[in-house]
Amino acid sequence: MQDPSLYPDLKAVLEELKEALGAERVRHDATAPLPPAPNVSAFTSRDTRAVLRPGSVADVRALVGAFHHAKASGGELPGLQAVSTGRNWGLGSKEPAAGPVVRVELDGLGALRELDTEAGYAVVEPGVTQKELSERLAGTGRMLNVTASSGHTSVVGNTVDRGVGLRHQRTEDLLGLEVVLPDGSVAHIGWWPGDTSHGKGDGFNPLGLGPSLLHLFTQSDFGIVTAAVVRLLPRPRRQSTVRARFHREALAEAVDALRTWKANGLVSGVVKVYDTASTATYGGGDTAGGYVAHMSVEGTDRSAGALKAALLAEMAETGLFTSAAPGDDEQPPADDDVVAHVVDAAYRGSVAHNERMLASATGVTADRVDADGNGWLFFLPFLPFDGASVVRALDILDRIHLATGIRPGSTVNALDADVIDLVVSFPFDRATQAGAAHSALDLAHTWFGEAGLRPYRLDSGHARSVVGGAAAEAALQRALRAAVDPLGVMAAGRYA
Ligand SMILES: Cc1cc2nc3c(=O)[nH]c(=O)nc-3n(C[C@H](O)[C@H](O)[C@H](O)COP(=O)(O)OP(=O)(O)OC[C@H]3O[C@@H](n4cnc5c(N)ncnc54)[C@H](O)[C@@H]3O)c2cc1C
Structure with missing residues (x-):
């Protein structure tokens, strides 16, 4: 049994979240890690203190805000780890790169917010599966770049992990992201439909003007993605x-x-x-x-x-x-x-x-x-x-x-x-x-x-901190992380 005094402030925050989100959305044993859950790859189970299952963007903001507030007041809490449907089989499934964490499972955010087969995009939340979206497109002039994994996997989860579909790497379909930042605020990054107030216009422009921020949030622990705008490809005749x-x-x-x-x-x-x-x-x-x-x-x-x-x-x-x-x-x-x-x-x-x-x-x-x-x-x-x-x-x-x-x-x-x-x-x-x-x-x-052949995606046993990388680039990424998340609300992930 772990020492329950390790995270004395976690219990209070989780109780507060039970009130705000509903008890069924908060699973924890405040005094010890949750019992290890098996994963198909037999990666070591890490110390996971609680699982939070928000049902809306407001819930995500509330939980991130509560962690931010507690940390800003000097509380000691594990960081948050986000998954969508958590079917990252072969790379660790839901296991984080290191514990302790509080896992946030986002499959309860299941709205297909917008579908525009004329312009060629969909706005999807993390719980939308490739089966749901591809079936909605049957008989239209558009199609989804699907992967060979289960239809029950998440379009958002695979895309932010930079997965690969039958057409190309899913990042090529990514136009924009809605992200809850570590202070609990929400930002639309990249191209977002109807976002003319930000000068992004009607033509797809995921890179925007100036240094692009979009891929600060793919293979990233800089925030929690609550929606993505993905391209729908023209269906060949x-x-x-x-x-x-x-x-x-x-x-x-x-x-x-x-x-x-x-x-x-x-x-x-x-x-x-x-x-x-x-x-x-x-x-x-x-x-x-x-x-x-x-x-x-x-x-x-x-x-x-x-x-x-x-x-x-x-x-x-x-x-x-x-x-x-x-x-x-x-x-x-x-x-x-x-x-x-x-x-x-x-x-x-x-x-x-x-x-x-x-x-x-x-x-x-x-x-x-x-x-x-x-x-x-x-x-x-x-x-x-x-x-x-x-x-x-x-x-x-x-x-x-x-x-x-x-x-x-x-x-x-x-x-x-x-x-x-x-x-x-x-x-x-x-x-x-x-x-x-x-x-x-x-x-x-x-x-x-x-042999000079390196992976483009990592598993939870071989995090970036283990496999290494270019020193100057890694230092800049760490500096950006410190700027976006100075209190460490988010747990360091596989790519940190
Ligand atoms: C037989 C088989 C075939 C497969 N074929 C393919 C294939 O063709 N292409 C392919 O790419 N993979 C494939 N996979 C691997 C895997 O199943 C898929 O990549 C799957 O889509 C990942 O699971 P998920 O969609 O549930 O994503 P998740 O497990 O939910 O997410 C993956 C990772 O992305 C990050 N993340 C997820 N959601 C969020 C969020 N909301 N905010 C911030 N970060 C987030 C986290 O780091 C998370 O660990 C295959 C696996 C098997 C067993």
Whole structure:
């Protein structure tokens, strides 16, 4: 049992919040940390003193204000840690980078405040899931850049963690944020609809004028995001997903060929390449030990048709691919090829098949992943988009497999002509392999780092303070943090 006198002022603040928000929105045992909750990645549980579940922006302001006031009066309290739906599986789920914290769960703020399919934006609160928003867009001329994770994940949560959808990194869709700052005030940062009083105008301009503040609040512990303005993408008139297989001997040349097609506009969105292990864990068909590339070809009827013909012809000319399925109705994926169904639908902004993939990966539905799912860890480095870099990365994964017995899966997500988000997954048996899986993740951080390949998102066991970064930039970020949150109302997060 921890010493209850460690946070003598917390109890009073929580009692005050029970009055203001309602007792059901405040969960705590004032004298000790809450009992540890399991997470699918088997990260160590940190000291979490209370969980606050606000139901409105006013509630968020009230709770942040109460912490600010108590700290300003000299009270000693843990900092606040924000999550949206908390399904950050593979990176720690709801676990903070360090304790003690008071966690603020924002899924109770569930309003889709505005939807404008003409202009192409939605204003969403943290509890709005990608399933809800994408389904609202069905049959319209717009679509959401959806991820391959569960439909029950948060658009805001994934976006502020800089997640990746089938179209591009979600930050590219971010136009504006509503943030409750550490003193309890609210600010609209970036572009906000109808905000002509601030001179931002009707045309999207997320960067505004002068130094941009928008990304002070992504991968950030500078405040609590209570809404985001996200872009809705024009839905292509015609879209089909071409799938092509190749063997490891052809890996470097095949990746270089994919790069040429991406750089020259034959394919749109994120080019995805699943290796054998990731195809197997995510529920793809038999790859015969090789790789499957998924490419979206789209446009008007004429341009999409012409691009597909050109792509298939170029593919055949390379002699690298063992098969190519043209997509559309011509050759739909087999029923049991879950990966192909997920990717194909997700290119069109639908998460209709995502729960099947989650079930393949973790063995359970979204609500059970942290309690009962098979173990799951992610390592997410950026690589240059060229064959040699991918070969180098996969050689490191072979060494990790040999050293730990954990077989990593890898998915290439080519974001543009130059950058790959390499999704490395470590599936493991929680009862017997948690130690080996965490050694594999540690080795990935070390060996990829030595090769100059660094992660763009971090897990709760490898916070920025652990993995390091450029000293001058980190010092400036710390100075900004001190200016925005001088009392430390917010807990230091994974990226601090
Ligand atoms: C099978 C599988 C497939 C997956 N596929 C993808 C994929 O394609 N792309 C991808 O990006 N991820 C993927 N994931 C990882 C993960 O599930 C998603 O990133 C998911 O969207 C994150 O959970 P969430 O939306 O509930 O966000 P949260 O867990 O709520 O938020 C993530 C983090 O953002 C910050 N944050 C959240 N809300 C706020 C707020 N309101 N204010 C301030 N900070 C906040 C916090 O640091 C928080 O820890 C996958 C996972 C699995 C198991």
